[in-house]
Amino acid sequence: MEASDSVALTKSRTARxxxxxxxxxxxxxxxxxxxxxxxxxxxPMVQSLYYSFTDFSLLEAPNWIGLRNYEKISTDATFYQSVKVTFIYVLCSVPLRLVAALLIAVLLAKNVKGMSAYRTMIYFPSLIGGSIAVSILWKNIFGKDGYINYLLSHLGIEGTGYVTNPDTALGTLILLVVWQFGSAMVIFLAGLKQIPNDLYEASSVDGAGKVTQFFKITLPMLSPTIYFNTVMGIIGAFQMFTPAMIITHGGPMNSTYVYALYLYDRAFSQLQMGYASGLAWVMLLIIAASTSIIFVTSKYWVFYESEGGRKR
Structure with missing residues (x-):
């Protein structure tokens, strides 16, 4: 190949x-x-924002009404009830799910024969946990004639219908989401693998026990992972819909009438799509405010190794 051809080929490759x-x-x-x-x-977000300022029923063209939907929301008693139920659900389910995921992750981080199989079995419920089938099964388990009461009857205990009792219905939904801790557990496992083993060895030399190591080393080193799981858990909990829809449909006595279910009923049961769009944007603001609080306070409890162990 001539030199000129080689130069031309090189230029062609460089151009590409x-x-x-x-x-x-x-x-x-x-x-x-x-x-x-x-x-x-x-x-869809822009369209939803536009619909939130209209009277729109899906069957007729939207009619601009300005801020009237938001004015109605501010005086809607059912709206405040759904917000109350949702906040109770979030404040209970998110911490319990994080604690369960972290404790199981610590146990599964050990080098034991067959640990991969254990991790798979424990993670499996999270793959199917959000399905309608699991919600139906959960309803049967905690119903008046469910498996829980069947087992209690052998102990001479007469149980109640947990999903039909206003005092326990929300608790069954919280228990369901706590049972689905697999995704958070996997993230915690990844975080645990990143903690240098030298820290544990040095603390053992200084006489630190397992409990001290957990609170003085594991938790601070895992704080960015805890922060991430907390934010994701809050966002997911505020949008919880399927279990409340299938298991209780907001009952009994609106004790499980979470925000997403109220939004759904307004949009598709009452055909008030404009009002439901307003509810959706209010939910966005609530989620943004809640996660912003976590973000602002994270500088007091989240530690980053890249910053020499200092708080962010």
Whole structure:
């Protein structure tokens, strides 16, 4: 090959590389995600915001009414009841789920024969936990004639219908989400693997026990992971819908009438899509405010190794 041909080939390759290094190539690479975001996320959000200022029933064209939907929300007693129930659910389910996930993750972090099988079995409920079938099964387990009362009857104890009792119905939903701790557990496992073993060895030399190591080493080193799981847990808990819909449908006496279920009823049972859109944006503000509180307070309890162990 002549020198001129080699130079021309090199220039051609360089030109192709430069073309793929341009911003256009990057946009082409992310175009499937970008298209999905614009069509399936951004456009519905903008449309929902517009509908929240209209009287829209799905059967007729939207009619602009300004802030009237938000004024009605501010005086809606059922809205405040759903917010109350949802906050109770979030404040109870998120910490319990985190504690369960962390404790199980600590146990599964040990190097024991067959541990991979144990991890798989424990994670499996989280794969099916949000399904309608599991919600129906949960309803049968905690019903008046369910498996729990069947077992209690052999002990001479007469149980109640836990999903039909206003005092225990919400507790059964909380127990269901706590049982689905698998995703948080996997993230905790990854975080535990990143903690240097030298810290535990050095503390053992100084006479620290397992409990002291857990509170002085494990928890501080896991604080970024706890922070992440907390935020994700709060966002997910505020949007809880399927169990409340299938197991109790908000009853009894609205004791499990969570926010997402109220929004659904307004939109598809009462065909008040404009009002439901307003509820959706109020939910967004509530979630944003709740996660912002966690973000602001994180500087007091989240530690980062890259910053020399200091609080963020």
């Amino acid at each position: 590389i430069k073309r793929w290094d341009s911003p256009v190539a990057g946009y082409i690479a992310i175009s499937p995600w970008l298209l999905g975001f614009l069509v399936l996320t951004l456009y």
